[in-house]
Amino acid sequence: MKLSVFLFFCFAFSAIAENASSQNAKVTLNKQNVAVSEVLNAIEEQTEYLFLYNKKNVNVNRTTSVHVTDESVARVLSELFHGTNISYTMEGKHIVLTRKESNDFPATAQQSGRSINGVVKDEKGETVIGANVVVLGTTNGTITDFDGNFSLNGVPEKAVLQVSYIGYLTKEVSVGKQNTLNIVLEEDTKKLDEVVVIGYGTRQRKSITGSVDQVGSEVFENRPVSNAMQALQGASANLIIQQKNMNPNDNSMSINIRGVSTMGNNDPLIVIDGLISSTETLNNLNPADIENVSVLKDAGSAAIYGSRSANGVILVTTKKGVKSNKPTVTFNGMIGFEDPKILYQPVEGWQNAMYRNQANMNIGSSPAFTPAQIRDLYDHRDEEYWFLDEIMKTGLQQTYNLGISGGSENTTYMVSAGYFNQDSNFKGNFGVERYNFRTNLTTEYGRFKLTSLMAYTRKNERTVAGGTGNVIINSSRIPSYYYYKLQSEDGKYLINDVIGDDNALAKLQEGGYEKKDEDNFIGSLNLDVKLFDGLKARGLVGLDLTQHHRFRRDKKVPLYSSADLQTPVGSLKMKKEKPLLVQTL
Missing domain, CATH: 2.170.130.10 (TonB-dependent receptor, plug domain)
Known part of the structure; x- marks a missing residue:
């Protein structure tokens, strides 16, 4: 019996590093004969920095040694890339690594090595067009032309060329003292025989x-x-x-x-x-x-x-079982969190008010906000929040699968069961749950092969009554004015002249729900008859049955135009013109 367990935990979190000052961040490193990438990873772990670079232009596989104590990141990088054609630029919390232009790099380093010419062919003697030829461990490479020829400059002594092409096995060739190479690629028979x-x-x-x-x-x-x-x-x-x-x-x-x-x-x-x-x-x-x-x-x-x-x-x-194979048990599980990332954010409330005034004046209307009101928004900018951020949450996702498979000389079997559960990223008790059960059985007798399949799926869903189509729209268009609130401290759901009577948080948490369940059964019988070599007849009969149930409950939620009011209002007439929400990417 073979038992394999996979357990993955994925957590999204944010941390504030102690080295908050970008330019003064210091690290302690003790690395001996390691790749440059390992040094960069160590710097990222000790600081807030994140390195950005193109692997084609920056060789991070080069071996190096670094021994520093409480040294600045800038000093470490200067020593790390001294004498190379790599430069770095610090941009906030990002460090961008780039390759210097030829006029910025010493000519002796550019011209070191010699020129190598060659041709790449397959086993039949046909030239290979577009094959990749790279000096192993560097970014110095080229591709073959229409005649399979290539030319490389700056190839050092004892260099190894790596030649690759789709459908062929990757080949490594030692240059030695040769200046001209004839390289033959072998077909990837394993891939072709798939x-x-x-x-x-x-x-x-x-x-x-x-x-x-x-x-x-x-x-x-x-x-x-x-x-x-x-x-x-x-x-x-x-x-x-x-x-x-x-x-x-x-x-x-x-x-x-x-x-x-x-x-x-x-x-x-x-x-x-x-x-x-x-x-x-x-x-x-x-x-x-x-x-x-x-x-x-x-x-x-x-x-x-x-x-x-x-x-x-x-x-x-x-999946099916394997003939003459002992029972094999497999189990895997995954647990993680889905953390929604909103890629755009609104401007601050005082900026929104200024843009609104500008828009009104452009069409000949009076400003919507006085300078005192704009100043008030500016003074309270630390109290602002965006409605869209307030209706989102991190959702838990988990999956577990168990399978048993095997077979005898003429029969194979596979039985599996699975469970999946995912919470919604909207606040409230929403999500989807799925149960799976499946069996695949095959039996052979002479020229006959019988395959039977049975699969059952149970799915439970709980979602927002009436759907979530307007939830994001109505929440994202509300300006981030500090006096616009979704909910008061004592739990009252609030409305304003922009949100109207559609408080998204109230709808998600108290506005009701829609429950669905679905049972799906699939079964089939498949008979193959081998008439003679190269020809067989197949008969298939199957069914796909699905049963649905749906229950919806809508609940009335009291809404208040002010946290001080004790009597809810059914709706708020929008006497004022709606402010314009300006969003920045």
Whole structure:
């Protein structure tokens, strides 16, 4: 029995370093024969600094030694990059490393080494165009031209060239005393022999002529995502997946292959273990149960599905057992926090008032604020807060998966169970919870192979009554005036001339909720009959049953126009013109 446990904890926090003064920050380092990157990491740990650099231009793998006690960061960096072509610039809490131009760097260092020429070919003698040739451990490199030729200057003695190209094994060549090199790359047979699932069975990658991409199970494992579609984001070229909002209860994600091609539905055909499915079924699938996903991008590879494959096909294959294998138990769990980061912030209240006055004067109207009112906003700027920040919170996310698989000489089995729970980033008791159970059984007898699949998914959701469509809009447009409050100290929900009768915090915490539960059952029987070598017949019967329940409760929340009032107001008539909220990126 094999037991593997993965436990990940992700915490988002902020800390204030003791070395608050950027220019006077000091460090103590005792590093012997380590990479430059390790020294930079040590500086980041002891200060508030964060290094920014391009690995192509800055060699952080160079070995160095640093022994300093209570020394300034500037002095350490000056010694660290002395005699190199790297310069640094301190910009607040960031240190930017850049490569100096040729006229800034000593000519002797630029010209050290000699010139190397060569040609790169494959095993058949064909030239390889666009192969990467780099002096190992440096950023000195080039690519081969249309004839497979390359030329490198400044190659030091005892240098090693690293040559790489897609579909070939990376090769390292010692230069020695040679000035001309003939390099032969070997095909990556392991990659070419990889079995790829396509519409009419499986094929080796090297025998496929259509446009097909395959995503392996390693993409789905240990990724902090809530569903399979999120796990596929960025995993395959030209597979475009967009999540429309951050609500974990909203599965309205758009998916298309190679962009939008029609005014109508652009969703590709989704097939899970041979059954035609939907994006909702794909989202209900436990990502840990996925073996691989094939993306069929052209008409040739997807032709078996007819007109339904006009927008491409996504084939999902779930995990199965292995023949003649002892029972294998796997368990993995992940716990983390989703911390929402708002990328824009409003200007301060007094600045907003000045912009509002300017806007009024531009259209010939009187200023909305007097100088005394603007001064009052300026004096109370430390008491301001933004409504959008006040309705957001950090959400806990946790996932646990247990699987048992194995097989005998003719039979394989795989049984898995999973649990997923994610809190909403909106304040209030909202979130989504999912339970998954799946079995995959196969039995072979002579020319016959029978495959049975059963999957059950239970999903519980709790979201805001009426949805969250206006929550962010109504909260983000409120200026950060100190006298605009969402809630008083004694718990009253407040309204003002801008927010009207729609207090977002009241709606989230007291305005009711909508509960949904969904039970989904998928079952299938698949019979393969081998007629003769190279030809087999397949029969498939399956069902996909879904049951929904929905309960909504709306609650009336008293709103007050002032914390001093004891009688709530139903709504506040907006007699004044709404202030304009100015936001900065």
